[in-house]
Amino acid sequence: MRPMRLAALTAVLALGVAACGGTTKSSVTSAPAQPPASSAAAAADPDAPIKQGLKLAFLPKQINNPYMTIVAEAGAEAAGEFQGEAKEVGPSDASASSQISYINTLTQQGHDAILISANDPNAVCGPLQQARDKGIKIVSYDSDAAPECRDLFINQASSEEVGRSQVQLLAEMIGHKGEIAILSATANATNQNTWIEFMKDELTKAEYKDMELVKVAYGDDDDQKSFTETQGLLQAYPDLKGIISPTTVGVAAAARYISGSKYKGEVVLTGLGTPNQMRQFVKDGTVEKFALWNPKDLGYLASYAAAALVSGQITGAEGETFKAGKLGERTIGAKGEVILGPPFTFEASNIDDFDF
Amino acid sequence: MTATTTRPEPAARDRSARSLVDLVFRARELSLVLALAALVGGTAAVNPNFLSGQGVEDILLNTAILALLAVGQSMVVITRNLDLSVGSVVGLVAFVVGDALASGWGLVPGVVLGIAIGAACGLLNGLLVSFCRVPALVVTLGTLYVFQGVCHYVAAGRQINAVNLPPALLSLGNGAVLGVPYLPLITVVIMFAIGYYLRAYPSGREFYAIGSSPEAARLAGVPVRRRVLAAYLVSGCLAGLAGVLWLARFGTVVADSANGWELLVISAVVVGGVAITGGVGSVYGAALGALLLTVIGGALVVLRVNPFWQQAITGALLLIAISVDRVLALRVARLLRRRSRHG
Numbered sequence: 001m002r003p004m005r006l007a008a009l010t011a012v013l014a015l016g017v018a019a020c021g022g023t024t025k026s027s028v029t030s031a032p033a034q035p036p037a038s039s040a041a042a043a044a045d046p047d048a049p050i051k052q053g054l055k056l057a058f059l060p061k062q063i064n065n066p067y068m069t070i071v072a073e074a075g076a077e078a079a080g081e082f083q084g085e086a087k088e089v090g091p092s093d094a095s096a097s098s099q100i101s102y103i104n105t106l107t108q109q110g111h112d113a114i115l116i117s118a119n120d121p122n123a124v125c126g127p128l129q130q131a132r133d134k135g136i137k138i139v140s141y142d143s144d145a146a147p148e149c150r151d152l153f154i155n156q157a158s159s160e161e162v163g164r165s166q167v168q169l170l171a172e173m174i175g176h177k178g179e180i181a182i183l184s185a186t187a188n189a190t191n192q193n194t195w196i197e198f199m200k201d202e203l204t205k206a207e208y209k210d211m212e213l214v215k216v217a218y219g220d221d222d223d224q225k226s227f228t229e230t231q232g233l234l235q236a237y238p239d240l241k242g243i244i245s246p247t248t249v250g251v252a253a254a255a256r257y258i259s260g261s262k263y264k265g266e267v268v269l270t271g272l273g274t275p276n277q278m279r280q281f282v283k284d285g286t287v288e289k290f291a292l293w294n295p296k297d298l299g300y301l302a303s304y305a306a307a308a309l310v311s312g313q314i315t316g317a318e319g320e321t322f323k324a325g326k327l328g329e330r331t332i333g334a335k336g337e338v339i340l341g342p343p344f345t346f347e348a349s350n351i352d353d354f355d356f
Numbered sequence: 357m358t359a360t361t362t363r364p365e366p367a368a369r370d371r372s373a374r375s376l377v378d379l380v381f382r383a384r385e386l387s388l389v390l391a392l393a394a395l396v397g398g399t400a401a402v403n404p405n406f407l408s409g410q411g412v413e414d415i416l417l418n419t420a421i422l423a424l425l426a427v428g429q430s431m432v433v434i435t436r437n438l439d440l441s442v443g444s445v446v447g448l449v450a451f452v453v454g455d456a457l458a459s460g461w462g463l464v465p466g467v468v469l470g471i472a473i474g475a476a477c478g479l480l481n482g483l484l485v486s487f488c489r490v491p492a493l494v495v496t497l498g499t500l501y502v503f504q505g506v507c508h509y510v511a512a513g514r515q516i517n518a519v520n521l522p523p524a525l526l527s528l529g530n531g532a533v534l535g536v537p538y539l540p541l542i543t544v545v546i547m548f549a550i551g552y553y554l555r556a557y558p559s560g561r562e563f564y565a566i567g568s569s570p571e572a573a574r575l576a577g578v579p580v581r582r583r584v585l586a587a588y589l590v591s592g593c594l595a596g597l598a599g600v601l602w603l604a605r606f607g608t609v610v611a612d613s614a615n616g617w618e619l620l621v622i623s624a625v626v627v628g629g630v631a632i633t634g635g636v637g638s639v640y641g642a643a644l645g646a647l648l649l650t651v652i653g654g655a656l657v658v659l660r661v662n663p664f665w666q667q668a669i670t671g672a673l674l675l676i677a678i679s680v681d682r683v684l685a686l687r688v689a690r691l692l693r694r695r696s697r698h699g
Contacts, residue, residue: 232657235405260530280518
C-alpha cells in the first residue's frame with residue numbers, strides 16, 4: 001500500500017510542480033560567468049582576509065519551507081557583513097533530481113560557493129564534483145552530502161550534545177529528582193535512538209542519581225498514537241515528574257494532551273520542537289522550555305564557513321579554525337564537520353523572536 | 357436486523373422470526389459490551405487510574421472521532437459498499453479548515469466549510485459508485501489518492517499550529533459540558549439520530565434491503581442509486597465533521613493527518629458486527645467496535661504491553677468477528693428455514 005500511495009502522491013505533486021515550477025530560475029540567468037574565484041589554495045592561510053564581493057548560493061531541500069528560508073536569510077545577512085551576497089534558489093519539491101539541475105545552473109553561473117542541504121547524499125554527488133572541478137567551494141548544511149563531494153558540513157548539533165542537553169534541560173526543571181520517561185518517534189528511528197543512548201548515558205552521572213528513566217514509549221510520529229502513549233505513561237506511572245519528547249510531532253501532541261488534562265502543571269514536558277508549533281503551549285504554561293538548534297545561526301555560520309573556504313583561510317582539513325562573525329572562532333572537526341553548538345533553548349522570553 | 361420489512365407473511369410467524377434474528381444480532385452488541393467490560397475491569401484491576409475521571413475522559417475523547425467515522429462508514433457498508441477515502445477527507449478538511457480559521461474565519465463558518473468539503477467528497481464518491489456503476493473499492497481507492505494529493509497541494513509543506521487557531525475551537529477539542537467532553541457528546545447524538553433513522557423509517561430500512569440483495573431491492577421499487585448516493589453523502593459529511601474535530605483535538609495539523617485511518621474505521625465497523633457483505637448490523641455496533649479498538653489500544657499501553665501486540669490483537673479480533681458473522685448467518689438461515697417449514 002505504502003509505495004503505491006507514494007507513487008500516486010508523487011504523480012500529483014509532479015503536476016503541482018509543473019504548474020508552478022521554475023519561479024526562481026529566471027532571476028539568475030543573466031548573471032555573467034566568472035572565472036573560478038580562487039586558485040584552490042593547497043595550504044590554508046588563516047590570516048588571509050575575506051574576499052570582497054563573494055557570491056554565495058543557498059540550495060535548500062526545497063523552497064517555501066519556512067525553516068529552510070530562515071536559514072538562507074540568515075546566511076544572506078552574514079554575507080552582507082563581509083560585503084558579499086547570498087541568494088536562495090531551489091526546487092519546490094524536496095527531491096534530489098530537481099536539486100541537480102539547480103547545481104548545474106549555479107555552476108555555469110560561476111558562483112564562488114554553493115551551500116546545499118542535500119535531499120540525497122549520493123545522488124547530488126556527481127554534479128557537486130563538477131562544480132568543485134571548476135573551483136567552486138561546496139558547503140553542505142542541515143543535511144549532509146557524501147563527504148567526498150563537499151568541502152565542509154555545517155552540522156546543526158552533534159547527537160551527543162542533543163541527547164545530553166535534553167536531560168540537562170529536564171533535570172534543571174524538576175530539581176534533579178523523580179521518575180522520567182521518553183516519548184520517541186518510531187522504535188527504529190536512527191536520530192532518536194542515538195539521542196536516547198546519549199540521554200541514558202548522561203543519566204548514569206552522579207548528579208542524576210535521584211532521577212529514574214522508567215520507560216521509553218514510541219508515538220510513531222502519529223498524533224493519535226502519541227496522545228495515547230502520553231496518556232498511558234501518565235496513567236501507568238502516577239509519580240512521573242517529567243517527559244522528554246525528542247521529536248517535533250511527539251512533543252506537540254504531548255503538549256496538546258497535557259494542556260487539556262489534569263496533568264497540566266504537574267508534569268514537566270520538554271523535547272525538540274519548533275517555536276511555531278509550541279508557541280501556544282509555552283504561552284498557556286504547559287511547557288516551560290524546549291530546544292532545537294537555532295536555524296538563524298546555522299545559516300550565519302554556513303555563510304562564514306563558505307567565505308573562509310573561498311578566501312583560502314581554511315581548506316576543510318581537521319583542526320583548522322576560522323572566525324564566524326558574532327559566533328566567534330570555530331574549529332573543523334573530523335570528516336570536515338563544523339558543529340554549530342549546543343541546541344538552542346526556547347522559552348517564553350525568546351519564543352516570539354522566531355517564526356518557523 | 358435484516359431486511360424483513362416487506363414480507364406479507366402471517367403476522368405472528370413474522371414477528372417470531374424477526375425477534376429471533378434481532379436476538380441473535382443483539383447478542384453481538386451484547387458480547388461487545390461484555391468484552392469491553394471484561395477488558396476495562398481487568399485493566400482497572402491492575403491499574404485503577406484507568407478508570408479515574410481523567411482515564412474515562414481520555415477513552416471517550418480518543419474514541420469520539422473514530423466512532424463518528426465508523427457510524428458514517430457503517431451506513432455505506434450496510435448498502436454493500438465501501439468508503440476507503442474517509443481518512444483522506446479527514447486530512448483534507450482538517451488542513452483546509454485549519455487554514456481558514458487561522459486566517460480569521462469564525463468557528464461556525466469553519467464547521468460549515470468542513471462539512472461542505474466532506475459532502476462534496478462524498479457526493480463525488482456516491483455519483484461514481486451509484487450512477488457510473490464503478491465498483492466502490494476502486495472508486496474510493498482512487499479518491500483516497502486524489503483527496504490526499506489535493507491536501508498536499510494545498511498544504512505545500514506548511515503546518516497548522518495551535519497558536520493560530522481560535523481558542524473556541526481548541527476548547528471544543530478538550531472542553532466539556534457538565535463533565536462530559538464535547539467530542540463524544542457530538543458523536544453520541546449523531547449516532548442515535550442515524551441509528552433511529554435506519555431502524556424506524558421505511559427509507560432507512562431500504563438501506564438494509566439494498567445490502568441484503570441489490571437486485572431484489574431494485575425490483576421491489578427501492579431507489580437504489582439514490583440511497584447509495586445518500587449513504588456516501590452521509591459518510592462524507594461525517595468525515596468532514598470528523599476533520600474539524602480532528603483539528604480541534606490535535607491543534608497541530610500537517611498534510612497527512614488521519615493517513616491510514618480508513619482501514620482502522622473499517623476494522624471498527626466489522627468488529628462492531630456490520631457485515632462487510634452488507635445488509636446486517638447497526639451504527640451502535642460500529643460505534644461499540646470503535647470503542648473496543650480504542651480501549652484495547654489504551655489498555656495495552658497502561659498494562660505496559662509491547663505495542664506490537666496492539667496490531668496483532670486488532671487483526672485477531674477482525675478474524676473472530678468475521679468468523680462469528682459467518683457462523684451466525686448460517687445458523688440463522690437454517691433456523692428461519694425450519695420455522696417457516698413447520699410454521
